Amino acid sequence: MRECSGVKLFDLARERALIHSTAATLGWDQETHLPDAAHPYRAAQLSWLTAKAHLLSTSDEWKAALEEGEAADKGGDVTLTANLREMRRQFDRSTKLPVELVARESEATSLGKHAWASARENSDFAAFAPHLETLLAIAREKAELWGYESEPYDALLDTYERGSTAAKISALFDTLRPQLINIGNLAVANSEARNARLPAGPYPIEAQKRFNAVVAKSLSFEFNAGRIDTTTHPFCTTLGPRDIRLTTRYDTEDFTSSLFGVMHEAGHGLYEQGLPQDDFGLPSGDAVSLGIHESQSRLWENHVGRSQAFWERWFPFAVECFPQLGSLTIDDFLAAIRRAEKSYIRVEADEATYDLHILLRFDLERRMMNGELAVKDIPAAWNESFEKSFGITPPDDRHGCLQDIHWSMGGLGYFSTYTLGNINAAQLFATASADPTVAAGLAKAEYKPLLAWLRTNIHAHGGTYDPAVLIEKATGAPPSPDAHLSHLFARYCASAI
């Protein structure tokens, strides 16, 4: 990527990355350490940074550098051309938003996240509703400014997954829905018949931390360029090219909640640690989309973390950390961690029913954006939809529409990428597993070959190719939900699990 040094536009993009990563540092601190009374001032700090980055990337200087780069590009370097193409797309989107709106959104999300955390704690939707009103209004403003093909929601979806539209995703989800309901019902029936459960707690937090850190290290997560901390809602954030931080939360009654959380976030973290460091802040050094990002987390969490080979290696150490597991056979244990049931909380849902949670959110968001669903009516709409998909009703909003951080962060349009991620994960894992070196590693729960395959086929490309192109280059076929459905069926619906 030598062509990307000495280009004025890329120097500006690196400066913007300094500002964004500074904001990410303040954001991380906000979630992990910020004293209560400090939130308003932190919001002002973040708002200043966001405005600075926006001003820079919509400046005349930036525009001139972009035009200069485009004029000089002779098309001989794929990465250079891809960087210019993506930066043109970003520039055209950014210049449509006034800086006042960007600063207002930053402040609204800082305050929104804070309000959400306590609203969730108290299951008090009314306390969060005014923040959500503000954030939804801002999302609508943005969609109108950006423009869209058929409906405002398209503009938001495109933010997270280049080229996706509500109509396309809706068509995909409509195809998936009956099959997912079928898989879910079979999986739940199988689990009820088998009735395997983990022994009761306590699973001490210190032992969970120890176990998780050893596992994350075995996946090659680099702790000299990252950390694991504790938050209400788990996430992975990038504070610099060599500073990737995961968070998790602990349940002393169930160690697998933090473990699979860490494996999930470590999947995101391994992707970030594998991106081309010298291009940090350029499209070629940044993740391409959330649907690809999520494919990495799901692959490590589900295809690796819930596999038989993984536990053949790690079950003895789990017993050492949590002696009560000694009462189980490894088959019982596998059945317990693959237990499918109808549950309220998306982040704790099993693989077999997970996507149904996403389909519900996609529908509600689309209606919110189209003005068909008012904020005050969200709790009732949520519960009604939930009952239709799962046959049960959340006991309170903490277990319903208040459970996720996304809306409080202004992340409308984000959720569908989780199911896209599941689909991509299965397709990538099926292809990688067909490689004999990767397969030999998987059999011994040694993951360097798998990681090397992902580094080469996904991570090294950053955002050079569009998500669908990247999947096709890596797997030899366009994106398709087949591998995901086969995987779920094989793991959850075969009679013996």
Added chain:
Amino acid sequence: MRECSGVKLFDLARERALIHSTAATLGWDQETHLPDAAHPYRAAQLSWLTAKAHLLSTSDEWKAALEEGEAADKGGDVTLTANLREMRRQFDRSTKLPVELVARESEATSLGKHAWASARENSDFAAFAPHLETLLAIAREKAELWGYESEPYDALLDTYERGSTAAKISALFDTLRPQLINIGNLAVANSEARNARLPAGPYPIEAQKRFNAVVAKSLSFEFNAGRIDTTTHPFCTTLGPRDIRLTTRYDTEDFTSSLFGVMHEAGHGLYEQGLPQDDFGLPSGDAVSLGIHESQSRLWENHVGRSQAFWERWFPFAVECFPQLGSLTIDDFLAAIRRAEKSYIRVEADEATYDLHILLRFDLERRMMNGELAVKDIPAAWNESFEKSFGITPPDDRHGCLQDIHWSMGGLGYFSTYTLGNINAAQLFATASADPTVAAGLAKAEYKPLLAWLRTNIHAHGGTYDPAVLIEKATGAPPSPDAHLSHLFARYCASAI
């Protein structure tokens, strides 16, 4: 302070405070959580922020706003006039430094702190020396650009304590030296005769954290606007008007090391929490000088924390946290925590010998700045001076010239403010104790009246008055070392302690 709203200059100063406090947040994270491989990028982030703040406060816009403010000031408001006067002084100093030098210093200190931490760990002065060369050269460059009365060191001293010069401090220290040596010798002889010591450890870190937090709360340190974390070198930093963070380090053989560290840093923190919040970023809302800042930390650490009344209240809880203390009478315990001895480490030195550590550093720094002492000769010069003051020689540089973080942060000129702080602390405490309400509180180890006195007489004024004026307003007399010497003599040299 209504006059300070609506003034354009003060809006700019508030923007600069946003940048500075953002940098402080990154600096705090750097000391507490930053992964190893992330240091170079963090240095670049800090360098960008420092340059931005410098550019803002030396801009034509800032200059015009300053001139406009000065022209409009009719002199009817003491705070307004003081803010303009101090901002003029700061502006004249800042504009003398090119932005390139400011960015270079920021990067050098980020790298310097990192190098110092491992050099100290390994007692490897050679690993730190090149960084110190760079930092000393930058300090000399700054002194030449700022200008000075008699010698380059004056320019640095003025940074931390308005109006102080090497000649003035040298005269004060020359007067103090024989009396301090006398007090030190008597104190050490008394302690040797009494030979009181704390029982052996371990003092578990969790119990220390519990004890320290309860004590910090009893001093009214506000935990909803602050925190306590762990670092190699303890400090207090301000991340926003309601975000004041202390750090400490733990010694499982001696709980008083972290306790007095916390009381010291909490003294700084109480001052920061007591400054006028609405003026955050203006001189009237910021600390006036390090000599006043340090008076607050010393007052709480020594005059409160090592007093008989304090321990009459807290000794029973200390015994609860650390059962081995049950073997001591409260008199034995007081004698142990007031034990004076000749020791190597400044931050662990007792009150009676502490100032001798400062006098040594002041001499060395003055010689470094005058070009009489080369970096490579510092370890030998340190050890020689140490032997003259204390009669013992440090076993290695970790216990000698590598012990303090200050030089690695570019903090040449800082040390003398510790002794100025001791002098101010004693003078303020003597005056406050003469107030009947304060005295009644002190007798019961209830510190709200003392804090209220400090809030009114020191904190509320921020940087409105020069340090000497502030002391005179608070105590009715100009600054003098008499109260400090009397306090040390009474506590350490009376025959019975």
